[in-house]
Amino acid sequence: MTNASTQIERILQRDVRAVARAISAIENESPVASELLKGLFAHTGQGLVIGLTGAPGAGKSSLVDKLALQYRAQEKSVGIVAVDPSSPFSGGALLGDRIRMQALTTDPQVFIRSMATRGNLGGLARATVDAVAVLEAAGYDRTLVETVGVGQDEVDIVKTADVCVVVLVPGMGDSIQAIKAGIMEIGDIFVINKAERDGVEQTERELIGLLEMTMRPDGWQPLIVRTVATENRGIADLVAAIEKYGEFVRHGESSQSRRSAVAENRILEILRERLLRRALQSVSASQLKDFAALVATRQRDPYSIVEEIISASSPTSMMHAASDSPRKINHLGVAVSTIDDALRFWRDGLGLELHEIEVVEDQGVRTAMLPLGESRIELLEATGDETPVGKFLAKRGPGIHHVCIEVADITAKLMQLKEQGIRLIDEQPRRGAGGMLVAFVHPASTGGVLVELVESSKPEI
Ligand SMILES: Nc1nc2c(ncn2[C@@H]2O[C@H](COP(=O)(O)OP(=O)(O)OP(=O)(O)O)[C@@H](O)[C@H]2O)c(=O)[nH]1
Ligand SMILES: [Mg+2]
Incomplete structure (x- = not known):
């Protein structure tokens, strides 16, 4: 059970401390408050x-x-x-x-x-x-x-x-x-x-x-x-x-x-508050004061200022602002001697589900994907000694092969990394498994681990 659903259970049983905590979360505009309210709403009106x-x-x-x-x-x-x-x-x-x-x-x-x-x-x-x-x-x-x-x-x-x-x-x-x-x-x-x-x-x-x-x-x-x-x-x-x-x-x-x-x-009230909060994310309190001073002295008009704030807080500009920050680990690549052996732990022991086994011919690798929360474990087995994974195994033995990190705009990210002097294996993104845009960063620049970047297919707004 998630924390929110435990809280909801307690509130429904009239646990006074849970009730008090929920109201504090509401007052403090904590994100957990809306989760609780979503779950509680069906129980109101009695x-x-x-x-x-x-x-x-x-x-x-x-x-x-x-x-x-x-x-x-x-x-x-x-x-x-x-x-x-x-x-x-x-x-x-x-x-x-x-x-x-x-x-x-x-x-x-x-x-x-x-x-x-x-x-x-x-x-x-x-x-x-x-x-x-x-x-x-x-x-x-x-x-x-x-x-x-x-x-x-x-x-x-x-x-x-x-x-x-x-x-x-x-x-x-x-x-x-x-x-x-x-x-x-x-x-x-x-x-x-x-x-x-x-x-x-x-x-x-x-x-x-x-x-x-x-x-x-x-x-x-x-x-x-x-x-x-x-x-x-x-x-x-x-x-x-x-x-x-x-x-x-x-x-x-x-x-x-x-x-x-x-x-x-009530819908309008919540909407008004959420939209206002979103709009104010793009303007700091001191900026707001500066704007106010400009309006008070007639150097600027309030209408164009509001338009500026609204356009800065539109979903597309927010997306650009957020495009720099990676969202999550897409998967962790583990080089293994044989997938069958490794599955004895990852699938049979740990209980992860085996999603699919795929042979990627041009990389000389057989992969097994096991979803894990929002992320996945990717087991990599070499199809021959002269393949990248085969060489990796010969040199380092089985172990973590690469970390794949999801970014919103892979082209922009590669340009930025190149500008910062990071050593890239791929300067341009290419199509990887499932048609996703991917690129590799050299371990020499990352502290020793091969990093794969993948562009998330649906950026969250
Ligand atoms: N004489 C008389 N005094 C009353 C009556 N009801 C309340 N009071 C007094 O009026 C004063 C204000 O009462 P409250 O109940 O605090 O009033 P309130 O409307 O809650 O006040 P706020 O919350 O400050 O707006 C208190 O001194 C009460 O004792 C009443 O029926 N008759
Ligand atoms: Mg009162």
Whole structure:
């Protein structure tokens, strides 16, 4: 089993450390993260994901806390993701959250994690959605995602949840603020928290007025729930409202189109991030600063700079840039007295598969190819004493005869080696086995081993 599939197994069994490690990989944009997510995706979509958003201090964390306890009382496992876009590491308010949530942190059926922005590519929304996917795959019955409803990222995150809860508090202009942030449209349930305060009636009236003006395509009438999180009041009503909408999205006719819209956004988000990352591979941070200075002083325009960056990062230019670096060992050539004898170890003992035995007349050699991972072992048996392998055997005895290394552009590589004064046996590539372009480099220049170069038939981009 590969490392990724072991990790996936552990996550599916809800191994908390594996879950935490996967989320760290997501945050650090480690390549293993996408391998894990590919494997986990089929296991997502089982539980219910609940997004909570609202103004700073509205009581989102307090509500998440109480919701989690309520779900635990129902024997449901709970995953919690708190998004903190402001801090580069989890501190500040989240530390307070941690202490408050201590009752939950000791419960093995509750997983709490905070997410913060990293790097310059943004990607917080994508990273959070990915983290939620890990929790879903790990089989948490309910996943609660808390975001401060201030930026587009937050709206994007909450949009991907199955249920969107918008948290308001009584007081002036709260609903107006909510419209500005664009979250009125996404709320499936509206909570008026701190409902013990004055002005709760008016806030509710305002809210009803606003909701009457918007017609949802799915026909859902957003529910309004009053809570006092600190006193655990209204929490059961909120759970009931969430579950009711959960049923509605699961079985409603419009749920498929909503899921498709979310999936489309997700594809675009991943694509945007990958393309941006690829484009930025061809420009360093300091180059970017230099470009910015040129644009700021009107010496250059941003459009031609972007075109330059895009063309430098196109697959063909990337290929040229990468053409210098060899990709792998294509095969290892071993000179043997007889192939039959050598097969007793390589095939019968080691268990490699014998691919084919071929006689290459003009080289005076019989070869046996045994694939080994991405590479191969090539056994070489001389057809006569005066052949290159026959002479090799006479002079050095059986042993490693040559190493064959794959390069993307063999002609360019030979030119470069020649320029550097490397002694080449073939200055021009020729056709070898299977019609591949090959050339040999003299052992005098390589530290004593004959090196064969082969041009890879399909360069990886
Ligand atoms: N009076 C009253 N205070 C509450 C209520 N719910 C939460 N609070 C208090 O409001 C403050 C903010 O609560 P949090 O739960 O941290 O709010 P939040 O929305 O998560 O805040 P941020 O994550 O910083 O945006 C805390 O001091 C809570 O104790 C409530 O229903 N009534
Ligand atoms: Mg909070």
